[in-house]
Amino acid sequence: MPKLSDLLVPAPLRNTPKPGEAGAPKTPAPQDLKSAPPERPTDLGRTGEKALEAPVEAMAWIDQRMAASGFLTGMLFRKVPKGTNWFYTLGSATLFAFIVQAVTGVFLAMFYTPSTTQAYSSIAHINNDVFLGQFVHGMHKWGASVMVILVFLHMGRTFFFGAYKYPRELNWVIGVVLLILTMTMAFTGYLLPFDQRSYWASIVGININGTGPIVGPYLSDFLRAGPELGATTLSRFYAIHMLLVPGAIIALIGAHLYLVVKLGTTAPPWTKADKPRVATPTSNLDAGVSGNGYRPDGAGPTIAGVQIDGHNGEGAPA
Amino acid sequence: MKASDKQAYLEEYELLKKKGKPFFPYAVMKDSVMALVVVGVIIAMSLLLGAEQGPKADPTTTTYVPRPEWYFFFLFELLRVIKPPELVPIATIGIPTICMVLLLLLPFYDKGPERRPERRPLATTAGILTILAMGYLTYAGATSGSPTEIDMKVAPQYKAGAEIVAGSGCLACHKLGENGNNGPGPELTHIGARIPRAAIIRSIEIGPSIMPSFRELPKEKLNELADFLSSLN
Numbered sequence: 001m002p003k004l005s006d007l008l009v010p011a012p013l014r015n016t017p018k019p020g021e022a023g024a025p026k027t028p029a030p031q032d033l034k035s036a037p038p039e040r041p042t043d044l045g046r047t048g049e050k051a052l053e054a055p056v057e058a059m060a061w062i063d064q065r066m067a068a069s070g071f072l073t074g075m076l077f078r079k080v081p082k083g084t085n086w087f088y089t090l091g092s093a094t095l096f097a098f099i100v101q102a103v104t105g106v107f108l109a110m111f112y113t114p115s116t117t118q119a120y121s122s123i124a125h126i127n128n129d130v131f132l133g134q135f136v137h138g139m140h141k142w143g144a145s146v147m148v149i150l151v152f153l154h155m156g157r158t159f160f161f162g163a164y165k166y167p168r169e170l171n172w173v174i175g176v177v178l179l180i181l182t183m184t185m186a187f188t189g190y191l192l193p194f195d196q197r198s199y200w201a202s203i204v205g206i207n208i209n210g211t212g213p214i215v216g217p218y219l220s221d222f223l224r225a226g227p228e229l230g231a232t233t234l235s236r237f238y239a240i241h242m243l244l245v246p247g248a249i250i251a252l253i254g255a256h257l258y259l260v261v262k263l264g265t266t267a268p269p270w271t272k273a274d275k276p277r278v279a280t281p282t283s284n285l286d287a288g289v290s291g292n293g294y295r296p297d298g299a300g301p302t303i304a305g306v307q308i309d310g311h312n313g314e315g316a317p318a
Numbered sequence: 319m320k321a322s323d324k325q326a327y328l329e330e331y332e333l334l335k336k337k338g339k340p341f342f343p344y345a346v347m348k349d350s351v352m353a354l355v356v357v358g359v360i361i362a363m364s365l366l367l368g369a370e371q372g373p374k375a376d377p378t379t380t381t382y383v384p385r386p387e388w389y390f391f392f393l394f395e396l397l398r399v400i401k402p403p404e405l406v407p408i409a410t411i412g413i414p415t416i417c418m419v420l421l422l423l424l425p426f427y428d429k430g431p432e433r434r435p436e437r438r439p440l441a442t443t444a445g446i447l448t449i450l451a452m453g454y455l456t457y458a459g460a461t462s463g464s465p466t467e468i469d470m471k472v473a474p475q476y477k478a479g480a481e482i483v484a485g486s487g488c489l490a491c492h493k494l495g496e497n498g499n500n501g502p503g504p505e506l507t508h509i510g511a512r513i514p515r516a517a518i519i520r521s522i523e524i525g526p527s528i529m530p531s532f533r534e535l536p537k538e539k540l541n542e543l544a545d546f547l548s549s550l551n
């Protein structure tokens with residue numbers, strides 16, 4: 001009984017187990033290619049058939065202009081190294097928590113007013129009157145804690161696995177900046193409900209910044225935006241929390257993920273590649289496509305009529 | 319890492335990758351399960367814990383103890399551990415800044431080829447100690463309540479001032495007799511003997527260092543507060 005996930009991989013990309021190995025098909029793999037293509041339904045009539053083709057044609061039209069399908073399929077079916085385990089889900093879990101924050105944040109922004117006189121009552125309005133308001137507000141509030149925890153867990157994973165070492169140093173550096181930005185979000189968001197707790201905690205937080213050497217006083221003046229914590233402080237925190245930092249986080253997550261795809265994720269440090277029976281020198285050309293079992297010379301397989309080339313940008317730099 | 323180490327790593331990595339499985343659907347499947355868990359936890363927390371508002375921000379009273387959100391407890395507790403005023407900048411910004419720089423530059427001073435944690439004793443120990451320290455500080459921050467009562471004998475004419483001290487969260491940062499947290503602020507038990515009344519008032523109004531300013535307190539309350547504090551000697 002094949003696993004569902006195995007069936008989702010297009011046949012040409014499958015790791016065909018060697019005959020005799022567990023999971024090897026009873027019939028040798030090459031025969032798959034000879035079997036006839038599946039019958040198309042014929043009883044739909046010509047218009048029905050046309051309608052079925054439309055999405056395919058639309059995709060082809062878009063792809064002619066974007067030429068992205070090669071990259072996208074390459075990215076989707078790129079190999080992750082042997083031994084990849086649940087610890088490797090922490091990064092995408094962080095990303096997911098960020099997406100939850102973004103979506104619930106947009107919802108809150110539709111009702112929130114960043115003014116000292118109205119901030120508190122607009123949150124009360126969200127909690128008490130808006131449909132599902134307190135629920136979404138609660139998701140945003142607790143999602144912040146979840147995201148902070150996940151960022152630290154993900155950082156711990158990459159630290160203990162030595163994943164910050166060559167060639168992934170830059171991705172670590174970007175990660176540390178993301179950590180600082182995440183904490184900045186947590187700090188600036190705390191003031192926005194404008195209740196006693198957030199007000200006094202923010203004063204202490206700003207004062208803590210102010211005790212720092214040299215830049216400290218400037219930093220706290222910048223954050224407070226005036227002699228007292230007041231209207232200008234609130235709108236400054238709001239702009240930082242809503243525009244400045246989220247924009248930076250999105251851009252840096254993009255760079256972070258680009259490097260993840262480009263360099264590939266590490267294998268756990270304990271995983272060893274068994275020595276291959278025939279020594280395979282890894283040339284640059286191979287590095288780009290190795291593991292996918294096809295070549296970028298046009299002889300490779302196609303998916304849905306689209307040539308899958310080796311143009312997925314992966315493979316470690318030599 | 320020597321050039322030969324780098325080459326060896328890349329070659330080993332290519333092999334590991336060849337033995338691996340495609341990102342879709344294998345890794346995607348795990349990531350999706352994890353994503354569901356994340357949303358599930360967030361939804362459950364929202365339903366169970368809600369998002370109640372506290373009382374509205376009010377600069378003229380501080381009925382609320384100034385406490386950061388839990389993930390900043392470790393920073394706040396650092397202030398309690400490192401007490402002398404001249405060292406405060408080191409605790410507030412110095413240590414966190416140094417830690418951040420060390421973290422940022424990690425790949426540039428830890429360049430050895432070894433990746434297994436049990437064979438990187440220095441890095442692994444440092445990592446574990448950091449986790450323990452942050453865990454301890456967070457725990458200390460979570461459990462250090464701030465008393466809202468003062469168990470000392472107060473002469474009737476100073477009762478009003480003592481109540482303001484108890485109700486204004488002063489004890490979150492100051493020790494007073496048997497009550498209050500010992501830090502980050504200096505002890506107030508004998509404050510009247512140490513500085514004159516005018517200096518006490520100035521401190522309350524200015525809010526030195528990280529202390530919030532209480533200049534919005536009504537004049538009368540300010541005076542009662544100062545009367546009580548300067549009576550402590």
Ligand code: HEM
Binds near residue numbers: 173265
């Ligand atoms: C908003 C925060 C972040 C997001 C959304 C994010 C996302 C990701 C994702 C999806 C991966 C793929 C592999 C995996 O999940 O383990 C990854 C890898 C990585 N991340 Fe992050 N990350 C974030 C923060 C950080 C931080 C704070 C650090 C460290 C200081 C970091 C360092 C790394 C490194 C070194 C890798 C490569 C790991 C490997 O190849 O094994 N990231 N990140």
